Amino acid sequence: MRSRRLSLLLPSLAFILAISGATARADKTLLNVSYDPTRELYDEYNALFAKHWEATKGEKVEIQQSHGGSGKQARAVIDGLEADVVTLALAGDVNALFEKGNLIPKAWQKRLPNNSCPYTSTIVLLVRKGNPKGIHDWEDLAKPGIGVITPNPKTSGGARWNFLAAWGYAQDKWNGDEAKARELLRDIYKNALVLDAGARGATTTFVERGIGDVLIAWENEALLAVETLGPGEYEIVVPSESILAEPPVAVVDTVARRKGTTEVAEAYLQYLYSPEAQEVIGKRHYRPSDPAVAEKYAAKFPKLKLFTIEEKFGGWKDAQARFFAEGGVFDQIYQPGK
Amino acid sequence: MTSAPAQPDWTLAPATPPRATSAITDPPWVRVLLIGVALAFLGLFLVLPLVTVFAQAFSKGIGVYVDAITDPMALAAMRLTLLVAAVSVPINAVFGIAAAWAIAKFEFRGKSLLIALIDLPFAVSPVVSGLIFVLLFGAQGLVGPWLIEHGVRIIFAVPGILLATTFITFPFVARELIPLMQEQGTDEEEAAVSLGASGFQVFRRVTLPNVSLGLLYGIVLLNARAMGEFGAVSVVSGHIRGQTNTMPLHVEILYNEYQGAAAFAVASLLALLAVVTLIVKRGLEWRMGRASRAI
Amino acid sequence: MGLLRTRRSVLPGFGLTLGFTVIYLSLLILIPLAGLFVKSASLTGAEFLAAVGSPRALAAYRLSFGASFAAAATNAGFGLLVAWVLVRYRFPGRGVVDALVDLPFALPTAVAGITLTTLLAKNGWLGRYLEPLGISVAYTPLGITVALVFIGLPFVVRTVQPVLQDLEPELEEAAASLGANRFETFRRVLFPTLWPALVTGFALAFARSLGEYGSVVFISGNMPMKTEIAPLLIVTQLEQYEYGAATAIAAVLLVLSFVLLLGINAFQRYGTRRLAGAGTSS
Numbered sequence: 001m002r003s004r005r006l007s008l009l010l011p012s013l014a015f016i017l018a019i020s021g022a023t024a025r026a027d028k029t030l031l032n033v034s035y036d037p038t039r040e041l042y043d044e045y046n047a048l049f050a051k052h053w054e055a056t057k058g059e060k061v062e063i064q065q066s067h068g069g070s071g072k073q074a075r076a077v078i079d080g081l082e083a084d085v086v087t088l089a090l091a092g093d094v095n096a097l098f099e100k101g102n103l104i105p106k107a108w109q110k111r112l113p114n115n116s117c118p119y120t121s122t123i124v125l126l127v128r129k130g131n132p133k134g135i136h137d138w139e140d141l142a143k144p145g146i147g148v149i150t151p152n153p154k155t156s157g158g159a160r161w162n163f164l165a166a167w168g169y170a171q172d173k174w175n176g177d178e179a180k181a182r183e184l185l186r187d188i189y190k191n192a193l194v195l196d197a198g199a200r201g202a203t204t205t206f207v208e209r210g211i212g213d214v215l216i217a218w219e220n221e222a223l224l225a226v227e228t229l230g231p232g233e234y235e236i237v238v239p240s241e242s243i244l245a246e247p248p249v250a251v252v253d254t255v256a257r258r259k260g261t262t263e264v265a266e267a268y269l270q271y272l273y274s275p276e277a278q279e280v281i282g283k284r285h286y287r288p289s290d291p292a293v294a295e296k297y298a299a300k301f302p303k304l305k306l307f308t309i310e311e312k313f314g315g316w317k318d319a320q321a322r323f324f325a326e327g328g329v330f331d332q333i334y335q336p337g338k
Numbered sequence: 339m340t341s342a343p344a345q346p347d348w349t350l351a352p353a354t355p356p357r358a359t360s361a362i363t364d365p366p367w368v369r370v371l372l373i374g375v376a377l378a379f380l381g382l383f384l385v386l387p388l389v390t391v392f393a394q395a396f397s398k399g400i401g402v403y404v405d406a407i408t409d410p411m412a413l414a415a416m417r418l419t420l421l422v423a424a425v426s427v428p429i430n431a432v433f434g435i436a437a438a439w440a441i442a443k444f445e446f447r448g449k450s451l452l453i454a455l456i457d458l459p460f461a462v463s464p465v466v467s468g469l470i471f472v473l474l475f476g477a478q479g480l481v482g483p484w485l486i487e488h489g490v491r492i493i494f495a496v497p498g499i500l501l502a503t504t505f506i507t508f509p510f511v512a513r514e515l516i517p518l519m520q521e522q523g524t525d526e527e528e529a530a531v532s533l534g535a536s537g538f539q540v541f542r543r544v545t546l547p548n549v550s551l552g553l554l555y556g557i558v559l560l561n562a563r564a565m566g567e568f569g570a571v572s573v574v575s576g577h578i579r580g581q582t583n584t585m586p587l588h589v590e591i592l593y594n595e596y597q598g599a600a601a602f603a604v605a606s607l608l609a610l611l612a613v614v615t616l617i618v619k620r621g622l623e624w625r626m627g628r629a630s631r632a633i
Numbered sequence: 634m635g636l637l638r639t640r641r642s643v644l645p646g647f648g649l650t651l652g653f654t655v656i657y658l659s660l661l662i663l664i665p666l667a668g669l670f671v672k673s674a675s676l677t678g679a680e681f682l683a684a685v686g687s688p689r690a691l692a693a694y695r696l697s698f699g700a701s702f703a704a705a706a707t708n709a710g711f712g713l714l715v716a717w718v719l720v721r722y723r724f725p726g727r728g729v730v731d732a733l734v735d736l737p738f739a740l741p742t743a744v745a746g747i748t749l750t751t752l753l754a755k756n757g758w759l760g761r762y763l764e765p766l767g768i769s770v771a772y773t774p775l776g777i778t779v780a781l782v783f784i785g786l787p788f789v790v791r792t793v794q795p796v797l798q799d800l801e802p803e804l805e806e807a808a809a810s811l812g813a814n815r816f817e818t819f820r821r822v823l824f825p826t827l828w829p830a831l832v833t834g835f836a837l838a839f840a841r842s843l844g845e846y847g848s849v850v851f852i853s854g855n856m857p858m859k860t861e862i863a864p865l866l867i868v869t870q871l872e873q874y875e876y877g878a879a880t881a882i883a884a885v886l887l888v889l890s891f892v893l894l895l896g897i898n899a900f901q902r903y904g905t906r907r908l909a910g911a912g913t914s915s
Contacts, residue, residue, distance in 0.1 A: 375714060616732050
């Protein structure tokens with residue numbers, strides 16, 4: 001018995017040692033807690049940055065990623081997830097790190113150009129090839145019998161941009177009539193078949209599982225679906241107007257200070273604005289903030305009338321409190337099963 | 339406990355099948371039909387999924403397969419899975435031995451209650467198992483804030499995963515050893531003590547050899563569960579790639595990223611582990627000289 | 634220690650092993666579980682009922698219970714058949730089939746989940762034949778039931794097998810000599826003996842299915858009110874950081890499962906006693 005156990009022990013140890021040596025030792029490690037659809041973007045950007053950092057500072061840096069619904073990720077960081085940087089879907093979620101967790105300073109957004117947004121996006125509609133249900137604008141989503149896929153605003157940043165885009169449209173269409181806006185959103189959510197926790201989950205539900213007729217999606221997710229996930233199977237329907245989605249980035253000061261990574265974390269975010277990084281951003285379907293690079297990629301992004309959250313809603317703080325907080329408009333109109 | 343009913347003086351029939359007297363043999367068509375239906379059912383529910391794992395894993399060629407299992411994130415997930423097993427298996431095994439010793443070799447009040455409590459984790463959904471540790475150690479939890487202040491991270495870090503998995507696999511060895519040691523009684527141990535053996539000597543030389551197969555059996559099952567646990571770990575993990583993803587979580591991530599073949603490649607390793615577990619389990623059962631029993 | 638023990642024993646180590654057992658049990662199991670109830674208690678009665686009684690929660694319970702029941706019932710029927718075939722008949726590969734029955738115990742639930750989903754989706758190996766027949770399995774309650782059948786498969790087989798093996802042929806021979814055919818013999822002689830084991834296996838499969846997460850979460854589609862199982866609802870509430878609601882639903886699920894497990898244990902004891910009596914009646 002004993003010799004048998006020993007003879008199992010040695011090969012197991014050898015195996016463990018073998019796989020331990022697999023990764024090279026890094027001098028610094030960063031954790032980037034991001035929102036759901038940015039996996040491919042940061043996969044490519046992280047390699048780019050690591051090369052740049054080694055070339056300029058001679059240090060090896062390893063960047064770990066965590067992805068999930070933006071609201072969910074923010075709360076995870078507040079709950080103790082040790083993010084050196086956060087790259088979330090909306091300013092409101094990053095702001096929560098200040099308000100609820102005291103992890104970043106109040107004036108975090110002014111530290112980087114363009115309100116800390118190295119890239120922007122918008123919200124469009126993704127439908128199946130041939131647009132069999134004839135979806136052309138936001139109102140079509142409210143028609144009976146249409147299966148809508150959109151993530152859960154309680155956890156997903158993209159979902160909140162989706163909601164506000166539709167609401168903004170309603171406001172313009174019916175001259176600020178709140179009752180009509182509520183009706184539109186209520187009908188759209190009545191048609192929602194699933195509320196995934198994050199934007200990528202919603203894309204998976206629509207594309208991989210074949211559920212639903214229309215996906216309300218980040219522009220970058222829609223472009224990904226059309227070009228990579230199912231070429232020829234999906235079409236982008238550009239609504240008459242949509243919201244300018246501004247996903248910001250920030251260093252999490254208290255964590256970076258504790259881990260001694262402040263310098264590299266700041267450099268990591270600043271490098272997002274460099275021409276090379278902006279190229280990656282454009283390539284990965286995000287609208288670059290650098291005007292020169294944006295010009296280059298102008299053709300791939302649909303032209304549509306965009307409004308900002310400040311214009312229509314007075315900023316994230318107000319929007320969050322009015323629509324998405326406990327008992328807010330979303331809670332009032334979303335009654336599954338009724 | 340219960341007094342045995344008076345034993346009749348015939349021997350029990352051989353295990354399988356019964357003596358083939360024509361009166362109680364099923365007609366051939368019945369046999370064929372029943373075997374056919376049973377095999378079809380098992381083929382559909384067991385064989386087909388098992389085959390699918392490997393078929394899907396190699397569906398994009400061997401290059402993709404090898405890439406998937408040598409990817410640094412996959413290797414990190416394997417390391418974490420092995421670590422989880424390396425921690426939860428010994429500690430729960432030691433517990434199982436201790437609990438079985440206390441329960442099988444002694445009489446005391448509250449024994450049934452203790453046995454019922456040991457069974458508790460079986461009643462708990464894996465998700466709830468994860469939840470209770472979040473409630474305890476999360477930053478908004480009962481003990482969490484104090485720990486985090488002192489730099490101790492449990493949730494969203496490896497210790498949380500270890501805790502949740504140890505919780506889930508808690509009863510496995512105990513449940514295996516308790517009936518076994520109860521069946522074996524205390525005569526041999528008492529004889530050893532009367533011959534002057536100390537506690538540990540009694541355990542090492544008398545008890546352990548008797549239960550070694552049962553112990554191994556429980557450990558094999560514990561290991562399979564520890565390595566494959568998904569729900570509880572998913573709740574406490576934080577899903578940090580390369581750090582807090584076990585192999586099952588890594589499979590989920592790959593699957594949700596449309597990397598189906600890669601997901602199945604890593605899954606195939608887990609399926610292989612399952613098959614090995616079945617073989618070892620079978621071997622042990624054969625050694626223990628009885629057919630499969632329910633857990 | 635002498636107060637606890639009801640009989641003197643010469644064996645050493647009682648204090649040590651019992652002490653360690655109780656401490657480990659308390660630290661790892663009881664205290665964390667207590668935390669769940671402490672948190673539940675911190676909710677007001679109204680909050681608790683709102684969380685536990687919301688339409689979405691009720692739909693989740695109905696789905697979990699319904700699918701678990703259907704799966705356990707399926708497993709009861711087929712499990713009995715499989716146990717019978719394995720115990721009574723000889724056929725090539727019998728040993729392998731018997732070992733394979735334990736696959737659901739050994740295979741990680743996530744692997745089972747993605748595999749079943751891939752098989753049963755519209756373009757999967759099985760799904761592609763079922764779709765034209767109008768049978769949608771993936772992302773429907775039927776899919777959930779299928780996953781739960783997989784998970785619970787070994788329970789009935791393994792509880793019935795030992796009972797079947799221990800049956801004495803004399804009983805069946807007596808019935809045959811009295812003129813019963815095989816079917817009647819099964820119905821009137823064998824089945825009543827197997828009944829307790831069958832019910833135990835059914836209940837074990839049912840309890841296991843209630844809390845199942847990993848294999849179901851991939852195939853279910855997670856649509857609230859339609860294919861959202863109770864454990865998933867707990868996770869969703871947790872992700873929304875509504876700890877209170879998550880805890881309340883978890884507490885209800887836990888209490889129900891524990892009651893079920895206690896019932897199974899009690900029934901098992903009753904069943905063994907009955908069987909011991911029945912097996913030796915002459």
